[in-house]
Amino acid sequence: MAIIPQLELFSWEEIEPLGDLERLRLVLEHLPDEALMAHLEKSRGHGRDDYPVRAMWNSMLAGIVFQHPSIESLRRELSRNGQLRSICGLRAVPSAAAYTRFLRSLMEHGSWIESMFDELVKALSEELPEFGRRLAMDSKAIASWASRPSKEKKEDGRRDLDAAYGVKTYRGTREDGSTWEKVVRWFGYKLHLVVDAQHELPVAYTVTKGSRSDVKEGHVLLDEMEKRHPEMLKKAEVLTADRGYDDSKLLSRCWDEYGIKPVIDTRRMWKDGEQTRLLPGHTNVVYDEGGAVYCYCPETGARQQMSNGGFEKDRGTLKKVCPAKAYGITCQGREQCPVAGGVRVALAVDRRIFTPIARESYKWAKEYRYRTAVERVNSRLDVSFGFERHTIRGLAKMRLRCGLALCVMLAMALGRVREKQQERMRSLVRSVS
Template sequence: MASIAQKSLFCWHDVEALGDLHRLRLVLENLPDEELMQQLEQRRGRGRNEYPVRAMWNSLVAGIVFQHPSIEQLRRELLRNGQLRDLCGFDPTRGSDAVPSASAYSRFLSTLRKRSIREALVRVFTSLVDQCYRELPGFGRRLGADGKGIASVARRRGKGAGDRRGEHDADWGCHEYVYQNERGEVQKSVKKWFGFTVHLLADTEYELPVAFTVSRASKHEVPVMRKLIRSLDRHRPHILKAAEVFTADRGYDDGTLIDLLWHEHRIKPVIDIRNLWKDGEETKLVAGTPNVVYDYQGTVSCVCMATGTQREMAYRGFEEKRGTLKYGCPAVHYGYECAGKASCPLASCIRIPLSTDRRVFTPLARSSYRWKREYAKRTALERIHSRLDRSFSLELHTIRGQEKLSVHLTLVFSVMSALALGRVRENQPNQMRSLVRPAA
């Protein structure tokens, strides 16, 4: 191949590298990590400072931003990229010798798992969430919840408690999904994994995390979410006070959770429902009425006294003071011709108390258009899960242990929030969810 020597005023590789480094700088500048750094430096004391605490921390953040699923990949990048070493804060006079060893990173990560340090790391995340509440209009009004299974890198439990490389926290989880195929046939798929579940509460408008917790894979999502909400009520009540709507899939269909959200915190639950009617009936009669029925999905209908025709009633809204849903006569509302109108015992409307069935009747009626619009926002959680897998490389992680995973996710969610805030502060709100695109 013939090589042509050609002068150039600049190199596009330098421009692209600068864009990537600007993206890292954007995250580092918006991470409120000074308290954490001071605690780490105090813990190190007068010990060896061959690899400074702040530089190692910045390099861990760089590993998240640049999608390195393992410490070894991060070290290889640091060894070849002098600009990255400089930005992280490593001594430029030492060159590649400034890159910490694998054992140094292992000890540093072990320090991050110490209780006081881990609590300081959590405060970094919660501080970023609080900044989102202050700076992003409407942040936290619409919350969504979902659980995501994360497999451990190990395939089974370790043999002995003294084995530091073994997996001692994970267990087996199972999710069953029931759906209809193109031919209308009911199908069931089963997903099993050995590992953990991250239970995430996020803003569905901005698609940013608000709170999370990690459990073993076998833990059911509903009791964990109830515990998380009660914890927020004790320690961060402003989150629940700001929330107006809570969306979740049918895995969270639970009367106790619905009561907790609405009756204790006045948050409207928009949770898909399971059919738990075991006797095979399709409708039930509303108490105190001779011809008004409802199905398990909360659709209220009236039955014509003359012809037996069943028509869906018109939803007229929620009356909070009464604790009732109001439905109107379809003949009056839609202009139907009703043969039994003269003999119908109903007035122009009917009120159904939420207490009739707290799972079926919720402050946002399941049959309303608004319920469908709000529930559609739940897909934000699926997009966040997708970013965790692809942009943050969780599908390629090398983590064993619940504590290690919790620390890693705290760092990941902190980077996600810091990057979003940085984009907004630099007038790039349309890129606030983009981890890969360089900052302009």
């Protein structure tokens, strides 16, 4: 908390009944920002102190908590709200130029914001034993305030010279079997997130240009977690993601290096018309791109899907059980069938398709539903933190703004947990009664 020394007589109990300032109180009390404040004050030295560092910082946090889309919107709020100025430690409303200088200083100290984020993740991991066991990964498109690349490449503080065009393609199948496709294009950036899927809170993030590949940045996120939160990778059991992260190297890495079971949807990459492939070492067993394994009756040639028999960790194989044995169906060729006793499918046959949790199993479908946790986090960033109508230009400023928003989100959650309000942990906006 950035403590304001000159407001020692002010009591939080005086504003607690107001309710609307509770979220700001949680952030100010539980955000581990003291090291950053001390560093910024030392950097300022003996210069002018019309607007103290801690007061400016607190007002910036207030702007995020109260969903102000711009600095001017925040300044108007401070101008008419004396209580908010008092809480932040301001005697007067800072000028727009003062905020510009302060933002520039914060952008130069981006690593300190990342350190605060890491401290909050660690604190929540200590408070919540299950925090980090189920992870979900996704990226979020953030359109730039600029609508297109600028022809003028000279930096003047107004142009966005860092943004790039991004494309996301969504595909699916309708109930009647027909396929659909939706293509989303934007000019701007991507926020890449790993979240705790149970508590719907971020645990790692990066911000890139909109053109950055999800798969490539997925590896970067794992690298960052290995460097910053190795204990969480050891704790994690499952990582879910959509088909944008369908990559054999990423899937293999999750299991081989960290023991995390990847639950990542597959893209359709086989050649047109290729429905199944022969399982190596067998003459009457095939598999499809969705991971289902089928056997053919040697007598009639009828095809049946084999049942799941679990995962053998020591062998690195999935067990598949004869459908006649599993379901009690009649198979005329069972006596001479070479796979009547079942088969073992090694993950190495195709690391993209075969994973420790069988893709066609009920367990895989259940785990995959946790993927929507990251979508809800993205929605909160849009609705509760103003990314739908921001005025941000430039990659450095976007990284700062995303980092601050995620720190505020975690600080609120940590405050709720520590104050025995865990059921309100994801409550970012006060409900209107």
